[in-house]
Amino acid sequence: MALSGLDIFKMLPKTNCKDCEFPTCLAFAMQLAAGKIELEKCPHVSEQAKEALAEASQPPILGVEIGTGEKKFKVGEETVMYRHDRTFVNPNAFAVAVNDNDESSKIEKTVKMVNDLKYDRVGQLLEINAVCLKNKSKNRDTFLAAAKKISELTAKPLILVSSDSETLKNAAALYKDKKPLIHAVDSSNIDVMLPVLKETDCPAAIRGKSFDDIAALSGKLRGEGIKKLVIDIGERNFKNDFFNQIILRRAAIDKKDRLFGYPTIVFPDEMTDNIPKEILIASIFVPKYGSIIVLSNAEPQNIFPLLVYRQNIYTDPRKPMAVEQKIYEIGGPDADSPVLITTNFSLTYFIISGEVESSKVPTWLLVMDVEGQSVLTAWAAGKFVPELIANYIKKSGIGEKVNKKEIIIPGYVAQLQGELEDELGGEWKVIVGPREAGEVPKFLKNYVSR
Numbered sequence: 001m002a003l004s005g006l007d008i009f010k011m012l013p014k015t016n017c018k019d020c021e022f023p024t025c026l027a028f029a030m031q032l033a034a035g036k037i038e039l040e041k042c043p044h045v046s047e048q049a050k051e052a053l054a055e056a057s058q059p060p061i062l063g064v065e066i067g068t069g070e071k072k073f074k075v076g077e078e079t080v081m082y083r084h085d086r087t088f089v090n091p092n093a094f095a096v097a098v099n100d101n102d103e104s105s106k107i108e109k110t111v112k113m114v115n116d117l118k119y120d121r122v123g124q125l126l127e128i129n130a131v132c133l134k135n136k137s138k139n140r141d142t143f144l145a146a147a148k149k150i151s152e153l154t155a156k157p158l159i160l161v162s163s164d165s166e167t168l169k170n171a172a173a174l175y176k177d178k179k180p181l182i183h184a185v186d187s188s189n190i191d192v193m194l195p196v197l198k199e200t201d202c203p204a205a206i207r208g209k210s211f212d213d214i215a216a217l218s219g220k221l222r223g224e225g226i227k228k229l230v231i232d233i234g235e236r237n238f239k240n241d242f243f244n245q246i247i248l249r250r251a252a253i254d255k256k257d258r259l260f261g262y263p264t265i266v267f268p269d270e271m272t273d274n275i276p277k278e279i280l281i282a283s284i285f286v287p288k289y290g291s292i293i294v295l296s297n298a299e300p301q302n303i304f305p306l307l308v309y310r311q312n313i314y315t316d317p318r319k320p321m322a323v324e325q326k327i328y329e330i331g332g333p334d335a336d337s338p339v340l341i342t343t344n345f346s347l348t349y350f351i352i353s354g355e356v357e358s359s360k361v362p363t364w365l366l367v368m369d370v371e372g373q374s375v376l377t378a379w380a381a382g383k384f385v386p387e388l389i390a391n392y393i394k395k396s397g398i399g400e401k402v403n404k405k406e407i408i409i410p411g412y413v414a415q416l417q418g419e420l421e422d423e424l425g426g427e428w429k430v431i432v433g434p435r436e437a438g439e440v441p442k443f444l445k446n447y448v449s450r
């Protein structure tokens with residue numbers, strides 16, 4: 001079990017110096033015990049206490065890295081039950097299942113789809129994270145041949161699933177440098193797998209049908225210093241496994257029980273044969289609390305909604321997504337191109353810039369820093385108002401880039417037109433643009449053909 005706030009408090013200097021930005025050492029200790037801050041925030045902890053507190057300062061759900069190189073991913077390190085309590089930390093991973101006894105061409109096609117499927121959305125790359133190879137053939141050579149093929153076709157991390165410990169042992173030894181997730185260690189093979197995990201340092205999934213099974217496995221491995229674990233619990237029944245995920249999260253976060261403080265893996269692909277239902281189940285595990293979610297296919301129409309949903313759940317609700325304040329040149333504008341202005345909320349920027357691009361009208365897009373707020377929010381907060389907009393336009397240098405001093409403002413703040421012209425000293429004409437981004441292409445085409 002993790003240390004309580006009082007246990008931690010006893011090991012702190014108890015000077016209440018506030019260097020950690022908490023009013024007292026006790027307040028700091030409570031936050032540390034809750035996994036909400038890092039031990040490093042107190043610069044006065046003795047080396048001896050640091051050692052003793054190392055475990056308490058780890059997040060209640062340990063982080064586990066799968067794979068190596070650019071495509072590796074980390075799951076876990078979560079500290080809250082609900083996203084609105086603070087934020088979720090490491091986005092869940094999506095893996096696509098491949099059976100080792102599938103036709104070679106089918107394996108190739110699926111892996112290619114996993115490699116190729118990527119979307120650039122609000123400046124982030126959305127993609128599938130891993131390939132999950134299953135030993136459906138029950139044959140060791142078939143499995144190892146498929147693992148070899150897949151590892152040659154993709155840099156994405158592998159999840160290697162077999163019920164045969166010799167097969168897993170071979171696979172772990174062959175691919176230990178790629179750090180695949182070895183699935184699974186259970187009560188029947190733990191004595192064989194324990195030395196393999198020590199030797200290869202590969203992360204492993206522990207598989208049990210009950211909480212007692214999981215506690216016994218994680219306790220034994222933890223006692224041997226093996227902590228790169230992922231929990232696989234349940235019977236592949238959605239209702240039960242859904243509740244299992246919640247109970248595991250509560251045990252780790254609320255009860256601080258280290259035996260359950262690991263990321264999890266869930267298999268919607270084994271819960272139903274109905275694809276829309278599978279995707280729906282997968283979407284439920286995104287916020288509730290599947291760390292690795294295995295799917296049966298990589299069809300874009302199934303994956304895209306999941307990737308977008310994950311992106312939304314795993315953005316930090318405390319920090320608006322923002323882009324840099326600057327003049328963006330879209331389509332190679334020149335001195336006669338139109339000038340638009342908007343705010344630096346990522347979604348606003350990407351939607352507007354996308355519409356400008358699709359208009360094929362070369363345009364200067366001024367993006368003003370309003371702490372990542374949308375146009376109307378920034379206006380209501382007093383951050384996108386005539387005086388500040390005028391200051392930004394003047395200092396941006398856009399006046400030196402264009403012949404005609406006309407600036408197009410978003411239609412939602414049409415009321416700023418007159419005051420903004422005054423603030424700009426009559427040097428600029430302010431034009432009211434459309435309210436909706438979708439109307440931008442038509443507006444720009446009409447604007448340049450006047």
Ligand code: SF4
Binds near residue numbers: 041
């Ligand atoms: Fe206590 Fe350390 Fe915080 Fe100072 S910095 S108040 S010693 S916990």
